[in-house]
Amino acid sequence: MIRRLLPLLLFLLLPLTAQAASDARMQIEILADDEKGQTVEYLHSNIRSVADLALPQLWQRIVLQAERGKIPSNTKAVLFLQRATPVENGVSVTFNQRRVLSFLKKNDIAHIPEQPNWILSVQLTNASGRSMPESAAMLQEYAAETASAWGYGLEGGSESLVLHWRWLDSRQITLSVRGTSRLGELSETRTVTTGDPFRQLKPWLSEIMLQARDAYASNATPAETAQAPVLATENTADPHKAFLTLTIERQASLPEQVLFEEELRRDPRILDLSLKQVNRDGQQYRLQLRGADDQWLAHWFKRRGLTLSPTIEGWVAR
The missing domain is CATH 3.30.70 (Alpha-Beta Plaits)
Incomplete structure (x- = not known):
């Protein structure tokens, strides 16, 4: 009985005075799932396994999708573990930010060093030029719901990210991206199937949010560094x-x-x-x-x- 409780006792005795992770992406909750055999008791007594379950979620938040194949398959999550704390239905795992980023740099894996945080504005306009506030609000809410999983924030940021979708006709939609985020400005037109605007644009929204996040990657080129050619102008005195x-x-x-x-x-x-x-x-x-x-x-x-x-x-x- 004592052997069974020992991991739990050690787990509960981990120093709670340790400073909380300054980066919210480093903290991940692993909740019980009876279908997978992950009861609360199992999670509380198998901290290494809990850390292993949390690590892929950490990589999803901070490593570019194209770079995840570079992560060594024998990487042990416990090496990055800073703290594990019991929650109502599972365990809250906190990884050590310094160790995580040092590991990624050492292995030359492109990542997002700091969590991007924006003031997001989603706007929709139909083919008649009228705004679509309900669908826009649903997309904005969806972006907020997926923010934690994908490693970006929508609270307290100083940079703006404005996404404006306009219907050209029943099937063609143009997206205009503006704001002060590192994504810069872009415009794109796509052909979509007819139907619910929220369902039409949800995958596109996820794609553009990841694109905005990845603009902050360690290997990203700043949006405004491209060199423009010297261009001709009409003659004028001023x-x-x-x-x-x-x-x-x-x-x-x-x-x-x-x-x-x-x-x-x-x-x-x-x-x-x-x-x-x-x-x-x-x-x-x-x-x-x-x-x-x-x-x-x-x-x-x-x-x-x-x-x-x-x-x-x-x-x-x-």
Whole structure:
């Protein structure tokens, strides 16, 4: 009887004065599951097994999916264990952050050193231009529910992440990402099946949240470091009020064209944008920047799948 209780006694005598993990991702609850034979008594008396159950959840939170294959198969969870504490229906495991990150660096495994934390805003607009607050609220709630499992936070952050889905028609949807997160800005259009907007967009939301999280990885390239080419401008006496000729060589429907114009015009670095002409090859615009810096434009178009190049007539995005 004493032998059976010894692991539990040692478990309960672990120093509770130890400082709690500063990173919430390091703390994982393993709850009893009778179908798997994991009773509360079993969990309380098998701390090594509990740590082994918790470790894959830790990797899911902090290691990029493409990098998990690099984790040695013989890695022992107990090496990272800082504390194990009983909870109502299981065990709360806390891993040592310093040991975990040191292990990942030593093995050259790309990871997210610190938990990203954003102020998230989800917006939906139907093809008629009306907002869809109920579906947006459901997606926002889903993002909050999955935050812990995927290692990001949505409380107390200082960076913003704005996700705006717009229906172009019954099947085509455009996502516009804005904000101050390291993900930067991007835009994407997809074709989806008809049906409940929440079910349509839930996988897409999960994908973009992971993409935003992975932008903070140890091997990630900062969003704004891309070098833009020096681009031609129309002659003007004041460089801060330069007018630029911009040609978009891409076939686009009228709704797509309008969305593109709205997105570019909404950028605070744009002073004015006006459509000059439309032909079968694309559209031509007259663009005025709010300052002399134009290096960000090439990166802006690159994130939307277009390459911006200087020509004799001005700029061309293909």
